[in-house]
Amino acid sequence: MANLLTSGLAYNPYFYAQEGLRVLFKRLGMAFYVKRDLAAGKGSGTGDTVQVRRAQTFTTQAMPIAVASFADVSPNYDNLVIDQWRGNGFKLTDKEKTLTPEAFVREHISPVANAIADRIDQDLASLALEVPWVVDDDATDPYKDFPAIRKMLFDNKAPIVNPAEYAYMTDGVLQQRYESNPTFVQANTAGEAELQRDGQLGVKFGFRIFPNQNAKVFTTGTPALTTPITTALKGASSITITGTSGSGDLKRGTVITIAGDTQKYAVKTDIAIGSTGPATPVEVVPNIAVASGAGAAVTFDSDSATSIGLAFHREAFALVMQPLEDAGPGIVSATVVEPDTGLSLRSRIWGDGGTGATIWALDALWGYKTLNPNLAVRLQI
Numbered sequence: 001m002a003n004l005l006t007s008g009l010a011y012n013p014y015f016y017a018q019e020g021l022r023v024l025f026k027r028l029g030m031a032f033y034v035k036r037d038l039a040a041g042k043g044s045g046t047g048d049t050v051q052v053r054r055a056q057t058f059t060t061q062a063m064p065i066a067v068a069s070f071a072d073v074s075p076n077y078d079n080l081v082i083d084q085w086r087g088n089g090f091k092l093t094d095k096e097k098t099l100t101p102e103a104f105v106r107e108h109i110s111p112v113a114n115a116i117a118d119r120i121d122q123d124l125a126s127l128a129l130e131v132p133w134v135v136d137d138d139a140t141d142p143y144k145d146f147p148a149i150r151k152m153l154f155d156n157k158a159p160i161v162n163p164a165e166y167a168y169m170t171d172g173v174l175q176q177r178y179e180s181n182p183t184f185v186q187a188n189t190a191g192e193a194e195l196q197r198d199g200q201l202g203v204k205f206g207f208r209i210f211p212n213q214n215a216k217v218f219t220t221g222t223p224a225l226t227t228p229i230t231t232a233l234k235g236a237s238s239i240t241i242t243g244t245s246g247s248g249d250l251k252r253g254t255v256i257t258i259a260g261d262t263q264k265y266a267v268k269t270d271i272a273i274g275s276t277g278p279a280t281p282v283e284v285v286p287n288i289a290v291a292s293g294a295g296a297a298v299t300f301d302s303d304s305a306t307s308i309g310l311a312f313h314r315e316a317f318a319l320v321m322q323p324l325e326d327a328g329p330g331i332v333s334a335t336v337v338e339p340d341t342g343l344s345l346r347s348r349i350w351g352d353g354g355t356g357a358t359i360w361a362l363d364a365l366w367g368y369k370t371l372n373p374n375l376a377v378r379l380q381i
Contacts, residue, residue, distance in 0.1 A: 011358075013334035017347035019105045020113040020362045021336050024345055027117035029212055030124040031319050033167035033312070035371065036342030039082065039322035042335070043365050046085050051077040052318050052371065080369045082322050086119050087363025088112050091352065112362045113345070118214070120319065123368045125169070125214040127317050128310040129253030130285040130370040132264035134301070134378045137174075137309075143183040145174075146205035149311045149377045156374045158313055161206035165314050168207035171215035173307040173381060175201070178209070207311055218305040218380070221249030223273055228300070232258055232292040238281035239288065241298055246273040250282060255301035263289040266373065285370055305380035312376035321366045 039050045054076040061069065090108055099107070133152050138144035149168075150161055159165060170178070178184050178201055201209040225243035232239045239258075254267040268283035324346040327333035335346040348361045 017336040023113035029121035034317040043322040082367040089361030091357040132266040221251040223248040228298040234291040242277040259297040307381035309379035316375035
């Protein structure tokens with residue numbers, strides 16, 4: 001059987017990039033269910049800002065209407081920062097180059113690609129904490145979690161739940177609860193045999209259910225602040241909160257409610273509370289929807305959650321990958337792109353003159369963001 005050297009693949013970067021991308025696609029997890037896009041042009045590192053398109057919105061008007069009253073085509077965009085450049089590699093001696101291409105991919109390429117896929121999944125799963133809409137689990141009848149989630153999405157005027165656009169991410173605790181519930185197991189209520197046959201919950205209540213080992217938990221920072229108030233500006237991405245006798249922390253994922261505003265907000269980054277409030281403005285998701293009056297009351301919802309499920313529409317979150325530039329002199333490289341999936345991966349090969357080893361590396365460049373948290377719901381235990 002041909003090995004890497006005799007097959008001519010030992011120094012072929014396209015082979016490694018293509019095989020790595022194939023593995024990456026199979027291991028993506030949450031990325032299968034979010035909006036994926038591919039940035040135009042190549043990048044050489046983090047820091048680029050790209051625009052993610054969103055559908056234009058309209059309201060109907062009484063007809064007939066003048067042509068001048070028709071709206072111009074004006075796509076909406078969300079700015080997304082490409083801020084994750086991740087990868088790894090390995091050094092091989094001439095001995096390892098005698099491996100077959102299949103063994104080389106299995107023992108070396110796949111583990112690196114898996115690590116990149118896992119990091120992408122961790123990033124996306126962390127966005128659960130940027131969702132301000134929370135429902136508590138039903139400890140008695142787990143199947144009732146789904147109607148509660150669907151009602152909250154309905155009340156938020158999200159598109160009607162359907163398996164083509166919605167998914168539900170569970171952790172191990174929730175997965176076990178559903179797998180142990182007769183509604184999901186018994187043939188007369190489950191409706192199909194995915195769980196018994198394939199170990200998959202499949203589609204339930206309009207959601208494609210998938211378990212994820214990177215699902216998040218939430219630990220409260222025990223925030224305390226007497227009579228917290230704010231003066232929120234419409235469109236702002238942060239608010240200044242003041243009060244007295246402050247202590248604890250506002251942890252990422254804490255839900256904030258502002259008097260007079262039906263929109264809820266999630267704290268985006270951890271921040272300590274001083275005696276008179278947080279020392280700096282509190283970043284929130286989404287941006288402020290309604291300007292508050294001066295000194296509007298603020299409340300915090302910061303109960304710990306040892307288990308979190310996330311139900312979401314595809315347009316709630318985005319993953320954008322940017323193809324990496326080819327490497328410089330002395331390095332053989334190839335960047336492969338799969339436009340249908342929005343995925344990209346680069347491989348590089350170079351030699352170490354001192355040891356005689358050859359170095360292989362895989363890396364990828366991406367950004368991720370919450371686009372519309374009102375299209376998602378957190379379920380917490």
